[in-house]
Amino acid sequence: METPTALQNILYMPRTSTTTESNKTGSWRFLRPRYEEKTSPCSAACPAGEDIARIEMLITQGAFKEAWETILMENPLPGVCGRVCYHPCEGRCNRREFDAAVAIHTLERFLADAAARNETKPALPRQPATGRQIAIIGSGPAGLSAAWFFNILGYETEIFEAMPAAGGMLRWGIPAYRLPEAVLNAEIARIEAQGVRIRTGEAVSAARFEEMRKSYDALFLGCGYWRDRPLDIPGAAGPGVEDGLSFLREIRGGVKRDVPGLSAVIGGGNTAIDVARSIIRRGGRAIIVYRRRREDMPAFTEEVQSAREEGVELRELLAPVRIDAGGGDCVLTLQPMAIAGQDRDGRGKIVPAAEAPVTITVQRIFTATGAGAAAPWHNPPVPGAPGAICSLSHCVLLQDDRGAPVVYGGDLATGDKNVTQAIASGKQAALALDVFFRHGAGSMRERLASCLVGGGPSLSLEIYLGGPRRERNAHIVTYEEINADYFQYEPRVVQPRLLIEERHSSFDEIELKISAHTAMREAGRCFNCGICNGCDNCYLFCPDVSILRSRDMSDRHIDYEYCKGCGLCVVECPRNAMTLDEEGTP
Amino acid sequence: MQLEAMDRELMCSGHVGCPGCGATIAMRFMLKALGEKTVMVLPACCWSVIAGPFPQSSLKIPVIHTAFETGGATASGVRAALDMRGDEETTVVTWAGDGGTFDIGFQALSGAVERNENFIYICYDNEAYMNTGIQRSSSTPYGAWTTTTSGSDWKKLRKKNIVEALVAHRIPYAATANIAYPEDLVRKVKKAKEVKGSRFLHIYASCPTGWRIPSEMSIKIARMAVQTNIFPLYEVENGVNYTINVKPREYLVREYFKLQGRFRHLSEEDLDQIQAMVNEDWELLLRKAGEHA
């Protein structure tokens, strides 16, 4: 047999000439990774369902405008919430199990202030005009929120406000040292700039309301609780006793009311605290009298703490029995109380203690023991009343033959009564009515359920509109699912505040601003639970070069032809934005 | 973690490395740091197979496969030839496993660095002869199971301190590195590239197959090796100047051991003893670096 000599050919020797890329090692796989974003606990805890993990990520990247717009998609009042919200987000923040919760509240305020300072105009998606008109009664947080979301959804929106300026409790109930007027004005102006018309000085009577039901396509009632609940004890109606909310309204209205001497404030809510702290600033001393314990007070803990710092005295477990006015003073008789068991709401059940009543002598008494609807027709209908009634978590929808559907929201309909719940209520109302108009009442619950954040109760407009957030898995990321190896201990930012002496002398805002650098550093502490922040660990650690990135680094995808399913990408993703499935599951 | 020049890939997919192989992660980072003007000497080790069977190669640089013991010697020849051809820019790097470095390849390595040959020698360490099926080497740590130290005969000898052995040769640069610390690894490779003379890198490379760990734990366990001071990250310049790069949180060694099947047999007393040994070695290293515990 003729065999070729070696000289006739190029050497046939061990030398490579191709790559291993013809070897599709993807066939080895029995587990398969994929990118799957999940829900951060903060965003689920936020009553407005803000996309907090993403917001913090954008701040870290310096994309302040985009971060602010991400808030506005779910909450029109970041400047307000960044000051007065009770930040349940921080209470669920996974970082608190590592060192301390991220200062989400402070960062929200930072974004709002930065936008205001730079006069930034938001670019938000607007749905096409529906041709429908909505009337909103009350320009408090619920009404403003409802108006904002109706507007985005393509409805013509008008707000009717009885007071001379808009804002509701935001203006008339929360003192300026917590929420400066300029900030509130800017927030409201932005809502108006979107096309919402606010008609101040126009109170709506019951009769007018019935008329409006015939001329508008839907109505939202966000009148709030503007009637104070008086104390039902002897002497409560006498001289020297005032309603706390009215006092706050007065001050906000510009009246420089002096309150020298000692004033007693009866109550345990935020209003009581606001009243006491306003007294301090108007030259007086204040003593809060509460019938339960400090830990039972509905007021925000930080508020109570601030009050104590400013010199407000707090006396617990004392129930008012009678008031005797005379000679410019009031003598307040108080029955000491004791705890016996628990109430249904989990607070201690109080019973009169064995001790004898005590008295304190003060120059005046303010009551802040709760409020109610200003008019009976403000209250939502109870089950059994005529018409179709749909009770959602934060609002009540009424359909009957007297005219357009009515949604009762804000304090009128929510369980917890505070600014953020009111904002959530306005959003829920807008979404519910949009479903109602497009798909009928029967679809409401189902469609609203499909845009819950992490199983609810908060709703997301972005999810409702079919944005990228819709792809996220509702699973709420836990601390155990975070790869803490990638984070270093770093102290939480301490927001600078006015000195105590400075706080006494004016209604200036107590908490001071933080710098952009500080904000970015604090936002950098956020784990970004459940979302991809482009850290590229997956890309770096893949032993098979099977994670590919687009040229501009924005898109990552897995090359399943080669991925062996080792799972390193999933474990090294610090924030559980990837999932490992069994190969073959659809 | 964003790293510049981390985008070029000189390693291909389709190689036959085990899922989660630490050696492939190490190679990938190393190549990103060295770049295209590199010639690799590859003595017998897992990578001899991962590099691809004829006619395939999973590496986009020229590679010369060589016999097990010849990592240091072959590189000496390649370097001399490149210089004779007028190419003083191309980096010569030997990429060897722990077998070809600590044991059978030690003579050639010692000889080459004693001559201060101008090359980089990188040992990726999976702590046993993995390519031939998990037999013990002198880099197998105290306490480990291997197929030749099995049952009650688990390795009761310390891991050879290869960096110290090479530091004794007073080479210009020696360093340890770890796949869980990519920035540090890349920095050290780049630094080595700029130095002339013999440079040695000892890279910790997890082996899911040989260590009996799940494939997704390669990086986590690698990180723990540094966090427990079992594999400290440090550099030595000119045989005398020690710099410790990472002062870890100092987890207990049992946290590291209990994650790996190859250490499953160790008792609490064994772990205590090992903790004492690790503490002792760490203190010794601190002293060399002029620091205190």
Added chain:
Amino acid sequence: MKKVLEGSQAVAEAVRLAKVQVISAYPITPQTHIVEILSDYVTSGRMNAKYLRVESEHSCMAALIGAQSTGVRTFTATCSQGLALMHELLHWASGARLPIVMGEVNRALAPGWNIWSDQTDSLAQRDTGWMQLYCEDSQEVLDTTILAYRLAERVNLPAMVVLDAFFLSHTYEPVDVPEQEEVDRFLPPYNPVFILDPKHPYSLSPLVTPNAYLEMRHDIALAMEDALAIFDEVEGEFARILGRRYGVVEEVNCDDADIIFVTSGTVTSTARLALEELRSRGEKVGALKIKLFRPFPVEAVRRALSKAWKVIVVDRNFSFGASGIFAQEVRAALCNAPGHPPVFGYIAGLGGRDITMQMLSDIYFEVKRSEAPRRESVWVGLQEVKRAT
């Protein structure tokens, strides 16, 4: 130009003239003079080369494999224990198709330590795919070293040029050292087929599975055949430019010989003298010097030996459990030739013991009066020894 050179020097001159670029060697008596001279040439700049002072012979061959693979001409010299230590990598060099040239100073293998002439060391490597060329005198050593580069680079196989320890390495002879331009005309610069080059990256010597290995080995076999086929042509070119040639074998008075000695190395020159003496007494005796051992010149050996009635092979080596190695190869070459003469194998001179004219003469007469070999191998000059009890 004619100079009186030590054999080691002749090797060194050839290496210098061949413009070798990387030399790596580890000292072992009696190769030391070669490497010392070369080291000196490199240091003084007489040679533009790099000299790697490696720490063992194994590393030496590894370094040359690395260097040759990067596209430069290389050289080393060793023997005995050093060659044995290189064994693994001798296989590697040929498998990697690298035309490395080695000076091999035939020395006995230990134990007992013996630094003198013996062929077992080089012959024990006959399976490694290296060409082997045996030299009789210092001129041949110089010429063969230069020739070896040309031949090796033509077929991409390594070659060892073998010279006897001390008899050649440490004796002085007149040697015609060619001029550099003459050698340059014969030996062009090294032009490798595949090298390590970042501009054209590929891997050399990767894993090869059964479905390709056979063909690669066959390619080596073909290269050996080619080496044999082109030897005369290559040597012809050498002769044209430098005026000398040796042939794969050299027949000395074989045409009318009844008995032919087969020799290699310096024994050949002793045989020439023995032949003269025997011929003067009317004995029809010839000699066949084997120069090229690998590839083994089967045709030339058959052609030369089939003329005789008997063949004597003198082996300064032994393959335990078999016979002298040249004898084995000659028997293998002859066995398929019809009516071939019997081969009488003689083992002599191991460990540097002198092979004298008298010994060769005695062997001749013993063979002349024997019909057939009395045994496979006859050991010459065995003395009485006291064995341990």
